[in-house]
Amino acid sequence: MARIFSGIQPSGELHIGNYLGAVKNWVQLQDQHPDAIFCIVDYHALTGNYDPAALRQRTREMAVSLLAAGIDPAKATLYAQSTVPQHTELAWIFNTITPLGELERQTQYKDKASRQESVVVGLLTYPVLQAADILLYRADTVPVGEDQVQHLELSREVARKWNLRFALEDAPYFPEPQPLLTPTRRIMGLDGKAKMSKSMGNTIGLLESGDEIWAKLRPAVTDPARVRKTDPGTPQVCNIYHLHKAFSPAPVVAEVAEKCSTAAWGCIACKQVLFEHMEAELVPIRRRAAELRDQPDLASEALAAGTARCRAIAAETMTAVKSAMGLE
Numbered sequence: 001m002a003r004i005f006s007g008i009q010p011s012g013e014l015h016i017g018n019y020l021g022a023v024k025n026w027v028q029l030q031d032q033h034p035d036a037i038f039c040i041v042d043y044h045a046l047t048g049n050y051d052p053a054a055l056r057q058r059t060r061e062m063a064v065s066l067l068a069a070g071i072d073p074a075k076a077t078l079y080a081q082s083t084v085p086q087h088t089e090l091a092w093i094f095n096t097i098t099p100l101g102e103l104e105r106q107t108q109y110k111d112k113a114s115r116q117e118s119v120v121v122g123l124l125t126y127p128v129l130q131a132a133d134i135l136l137y138r139a140d141t142v143p144v145g146e147d148q149v150q151h152l153e154l155s156r157e158v159a160r161k162w163n164l165r166f167a168l169e170d171a172p173y174f175p176e177p178q179p180l181l182t183p184t185r186r187i188m189g190l191d192g193k194a195k196m197s198k199s200m201g202n203t204i205g206l207l208e209s210g211d212e213i214w215a216k217l218r219p220a221v222t223d224p225a226r227v228r229k230t231d232p233g234t235p236q237v238c239n240i241y242h243l244h245k246a247f248s249p250a251p252v253v254a255e256v257a258e259k260c261s262t263a264a265w266g267c268i269a270c271k272q273v274l275f276e277h278m279e280a281e282l283v284p285i286r287r288r289a290a291e292l293r294d295q296p297d298l299a300s301e302a303l304a305a306g307t308a309r310c311r312a313i314a315a316e317t318m319t320a321v322k323s324a325m326g327l328e
């Protein structure tokens with residue numbers, strides 16, 4: 001039976017970029033797939049600058065955001081990566097079969113390493129830990145954004161290599177996990193930059209109040225060619241239009257495109273309509289988050305149940321892996 005695995009960095013509260021780009025899709029997938037595992041990847045967070053107390057807090061905040069956004073512990077498994085020690089155990093094993101050159105070729109590594117004076121080994125082997133994350137549960141389907149497709153190719157490569165060397169010829173032990181591309185295109189930052197990212201300060205937090213959201217939405221960058229209200233716009237180049245596609249019903253999206261391209265309304269009116277539709281979706285999420293913060297045991301219990309289930313699966317995998325590799 002298909003098993004889905006996906007992970008998210010413990011960046012604290014979700015922003016709408018990662019909500020639309022990943023988590024909203026997860027919420028739908030948990031209804032379609034009886035075995036979905038979602039992981040807060042706190043080991044991965046160690047490869048960047050971080051403060052230990054803040055990391056713990058951000059992991060908790062991420063759990064609250066995910067549960068508030070609709071991840072249901074009765075349908076899906078949610079846990080923090082570092083509570084299942086076999087992730088790093090399997091990553092070490094995969095380190096021993098992964099060629100250095102393949103890791104050095106990874107675009108994300110080259111990009112990040114080029115911006116750092118001193119590069120830690122963990123940044124290089126990040127995709128190996130990702131392969132371990134997925135293959136520890138022998139997951140065959142991984143919902144990802146396009147920027148993760150190369151890493152997933154490496155996971156397939158690792159699975160192939162391990163199977164070739166250690167599994168029986170007619171019974172590959174690890175599946176080669178396939179990407180399930182997230183349907184929503186990447187949401188740009190409010191400043192028009194290609195990516196919405198906390199470090200760039202161009203996000204809308206999923207749990208921000210209506211007033212805070214409007215204060216950010218109102219001045220957000222639109223079609224730069226639309227200088228005056230009388231200039232017809234091109235909705236496809238406007239981030240606000242793409243947010244409409246994510247939050248507003250189809251007839252509203254069609255109306256937005258029409259009114260924009262014929263200069264029948266101004267950008268503020270367009271944003272007001274978007275804001276209303278965002279609020280319709282986000283108010284219940286904020287309400288659930290407030291309940292979860294009032295009752296912290298709910299998130300703790302969900303994470304603990306997830307950890308217990310994942311440890312059991314991980315223990316089974318490691319027993320099989322170690323046995324095949326001649327380890328005690």
Ligand code: SF4
Nearest residue numbers: 233238240260267270
């Ligand atoms: Fe963007 Fe809407 Fe303005 Fe068109 S009318 S440029 S879609 S904000």
